[in-house]
Amino acid sequence: MTGSALLIHHDKAMNYHFHDSHPFHPLRLRLTLDLLAEAGALAPTAMLTSRPATEEELLQVHQPAYIEAVKALSTNPGPDWLERAGQYGLDDDDTPFFPGMHEAAAYVAGGSITACEEVMSGRCDHALHLGGGLHHALSAKAAGFCVYNDVSVAIAYVRQRYKARVLYIDTDVHHGDGVQWSFYSDPEVCTYSIHETGKYLFPGTGFVQERGEHQGYGACVNIPLQPYTEDASWMECFEQSIRRLTEYFKPDLIISQHGCDAHALDPLSHMQCSMAIYNEMPAIIHSLAHTYCSGRWVAVGGGGYDIWRVVPRAWSLLWLEMTDHPLKRSLKQHPRTRLPQTWIERWQEQSSVSLPAEWLDDLTHWEGIPRRAEITAKNRESLAVALQDFPEI
Template structure:
């Protein structure tokens, strides 16, 4: 039996946690799942549990010694020889410290993204969402940016090797999708597109428009680095025009998208000033392109998002509502002030340190950004450069 959309989730995925006060807080998964359930939009029949990724799947992206290091540092009391190598493998910072059972938990997240690919490519479903995934900064030999294994890269390699798929990867996180880009920088059958705040001011410092791929893959890497204080209209203008051109040219068999929701004005780790409007519009755009160019085959992953009370649950829920063709999507077009479920607000406001929004979309009660015209003009120049070598 097939279904149009599947939701890959297991509460064990919330075990991906660093220190208690670390900004990457997987409580956002619980908040999102609870919001969808209280809305009546996530039937149990649509939920599938992930399985752990195998070492063979991890080795398609990561080196043997790195995987051994992750396993060794996952012990309750790692041996001193491995503690002496934490800097080499990227576990020496407060950003991405090692923690007990991290291999077990992270391999489950990777396995969830692989499962999403299998469900879609085997024809069991058209679309699959895995919010526990999207760890796009992890490199072949090193952890980085809160990411230990790169589930997006592993899932894309799985789609290539098992199904022979041409994959278009779309990264909408405010931080450049560097780990995925470098995984496929010389691979012509994978096209990576990332829209993000310019690396001049934000981690990881990469993602310039002149990073275009190499060898036969030149032109299959597209970056759209936008300026700080970019707002909705400029962000969407850049993404829509470039992405339409890329999809027409590349003709993917599968779209894999990463949905970090840290370009919102409330997010504490970036300088972009968008609202919930982009998190309604971007899934709609990708959904349309999937049906136009990849036979409906679409795998969506989570990612960043550090205002996990006010932003992440709404943004990720809007993504699932779009993927699953929920009637509320059309209703939101007519009712801009549509309210969140009262039962959800009542439960979580007791725990939230900030006042929760009561509506799905923002009232945009923050002050408009300065230099709006200048920022928009600069972003248009960047957009033109990003499309320079596209047909």
């Protein structure tokens, strides 16, 4: 299973930076790109510089008044705009406005559009835009660290320009609510999200009864998982659901969001997964893209807040899968493969935690969850309800 791949990036997307103590830190991107370079897995010829989204493209998803507010709050806002910032979700601890916000967010959205354009035009089979995945932004409100919803903007671009059927796969631990609501009535965009249940985690949505509406009913699938779900149950629910859904929907393009905050070390969720799911899950998506979409696959980043021990490895494993890199294949025979020592030495002084030595987690020292059987059973119940309208393969 092969296919050409491009990594989409622009340095101006690194300016999407609320403040140094904010958990959504652009250093995640630099750490990942450096790890790939040190592993010999990212040639300069595989990288493509993106462009910013135009206002017309942003308007396909976001309301004019909201874009005006983002622009105004990006450059020395006056008292009137400071008073109105809360109306647009830009005054809280999660998503505070910051200088240069509009330009940085436009470059994030433009990166996801660029990735889609490269794939849909046939210039490559797969494209990865790690700066993207801001899936919580709504049409007229910022939320959950997200200002412009780059994924929704990119899907709208694909629908308008190519009339393609799009399957959106969201593996972030938080429900992909913004993308879901953007296309809740559209039968040509299927949104799928596997996440920790909204009973206990932001944004409080993503339940199995959220199925779409009007003509889009049935083109929305949610797999809410119990807190402390481990690898085996996560992978069981993901693989069974996504294979059945893709066979049923038969998309022209897969766009997947790869927040890696379901890992046990992530500070903003309650899941108990390891690096294993970030090694195995992209391979399933890769296979489905070649089976149903002639290889057309765009992947974006997303959440992930252990930026030292989790994000660089998870996102690097995604790129290794997209490029069918020999290192990814060798992990099957040699799961204790070590990370490049040069990368560890370069970043260890800046990290407040000990950097991992290996690509995959050593699970021999992990303690199992006492309620494993109960958690697995509840996850299977949710899976059965979510899939009740889809025929078995």
